Amino acid sequence: MPSPQKIIVIGAGIIGASIAWHLQRRGASVTVVAQTIGGVATPNSFAWINASWGNPEFYFQFRHRSMAEWSRLAADLPGLPLAWCGGLCWDLTEAELDAYAARHHGWGYGIQPVNRATSTIIEPNLANPPDYALHIAEEGAVEPVAASELLLKDACRQGTVMLAGIEVKALLRKGNRIVGIETSQGAMHADHVVLAAGAGTAALAASADILVPLETPPGLIVHSRPTQKLLNGLVMAPHLHMRQTAEGRVVAGSDFGGTDPGENPESAARELFARVRTSLKGGEELEFDFHTIGYRPTPKDGFPILGGTDAAPGLYLAVLHSGVTLAPLVGLLAAQEIIDESQDPQLAPFRLSRFAQAGEGYGLRKSRDALS
Numbered sequence: 001m002p003s004p005q006k007i008i009v010i011g012a013g014i015i016g017a018s019i020a021w022h023l024q025r026r027g028a029s030v031t032v033v034a035q036t037i038g039g040v041a042t043p044n045s046f047a048w049i050n051a052s053w054g055n056p057e058f059y060f061q062f063r064h065r066s067m068a069e070w071s072r073l074a075a076d077l078p079g080l081p082l083a084w085c086g087g088l089c090w091d092l093t094e095a096e097l098d099a100y101a102a103r104h105h106g107w108g109y110g111i112q113p114v115n116r117a118t119s120t121i122i123e124p125n126l127a128n129p130p131d132y133a134l135h136i137a138e139e140g141a142v143e144p145v146a147a148s149e150l151l152l153k154d155a156c157r158q159g160t161v162m163l164a165g166i167e168v169k170a171l172l173r174k175g176n177r178i179v180g181i182e183t184s185q186g187a188m189h190a191d192h193v194v195l196a197a198g199a200g201t202a203a204l205a206a207s208a209d210i211l212v213p214l215e216t217p218p219g220l221i222v223h224s225r226p227t228q229k230l231l232n233g234l235v236m237a238p239h240l241h242m243r244q245t246a247e248g249r250v251v252a253g254s255d256f257g258g259t260d261p262g263e264n265p266e267s268a269a270r271e272l273f274a275r276v277r278t279s280l281k282g283g284e285e286l287e288f289d290f291h292t293i294g295y296r297p298t299p300k301d302g303f304p305i306l307g308g309t310d311a312a313p314g315l316y317l318a319v320l321h322s323g324v325t326l327a328p329l330v331g332l333l334a335a336q337e338i339i340d341e342s343q344d345p346q347l348a349p350f351r352l353s354r355f356a357q358a359g360e361g362y363g364l365r366k367s368r369d370a371l372s
């Protein structure tokens, strides 16, 4: 029997955790190396699992597939803090909501138009329920740090080695192949290196002369103290996205990606929290606890970067916004691609090769239309 492939996963956020877990299930010899267990963007996420409006069909289908993969993961991991709580959405004009519903319904998304009376039944504590909204019962949320920790704990139980508190300083190359990593504790070698370091991905890739065009926009989220149940599911109101976490905190941003913290994050947080209070019946009882500012690891064209690159065999990249929605599918496909050396057709639009590399001009190589 061939010896298992030795694989280093850099990063222990929701993406690194999911990839490590799936690789371990496929019998690889996995070592996770990360500065922080549970991630950097991951703890600051709104953590809405969705395939909502604003994306072309190929990306919708990818996200929708990952929503189903969350249910598969929940069946394999008892205690996963996942809730298919549904989303009530009215953050568009009525005409835009209709266009969104028609398009996504045609793609197979479970959208139901609802009036004020039904909105009130779905979310009885809204101070000002919408006259017209869309209800998407199949949307959900997960507590992202607990999910990452559970994935890592289960992977370690099956043999994964977790090295936390270690900084990876560079990728190690032999010829053009990536053969390991240089860390604060010395060099480590492997058959494959998975780079799932969130916002830290671009710098590490650059250490091997690989350009990963990444932006890291900030997003501020407010958290109330835990309170009685006020929200049943996700609320996507104009300029206010909210949900209640498993421990009872109401969390909110002016958008799920977080509010722009601006020059004065404290005052942006207080202003946002004031809106949360007025939007809920009994909201005056809500107590502000803290705010977070997260930096979304967002490839320059907004779509994930997933897979290997001809420029550096042995390296597998996984960097994306919407990492919470996509974690189970990314983990599954990364493990398939690395272990089986197969290619999933749905990953074709997400390769690094769509961006130019050094010497080619630094930008998008193909048009967005060519991706769809």
Ligand SMILES: Cc1cc2nc3c(=O)[nH]c(=O)nc-3n(C[C@H](O)[C@H](O)[C@H](O)COP(=O)(O)OP(=O)(O)OC[C@H]3O[C@@H](n4cnc5c(N)ncnc54)[C@H](O)[C@@H]3O)c2cc1C
Pocket (backbone or CB within 6 Å): 010, 011, 012, 013, 014, 015, 016, 017, 033, 034, 035, 036, 037, 038, 039, 040, 041, 042, 043, 044, 045, 046, 047, 048, 049, 166, 167, 168, 169, 196, 197, 198, 199, 200, 201, 204, 218, 219, 220, 221, 256, 257, 258, 293, 294, 295, 296, 297, 318, 319, 320, 321, 322, 323, 324, 325, 326
């Ligand atoms: C405000 C906000 C709201 C969001 N809302 C949603 C949402 O509603 N739905 C959704 O799907 N997504 C959402 N996202 C995006 C999602 O949270 C991220 O895509 C996801 O958390 C990224 O996970 P990750 O594991 O790639 O990165 P991270 O969680 O950032 O983890 C990176 C890991 O890499 C390690 N690392 C980095 N550099 C090094 C190094 N040099 N050496 C060692 N270790 C290193 C870190 O220690 C960490 O363990 C949101 C993000 C933010 C900030």
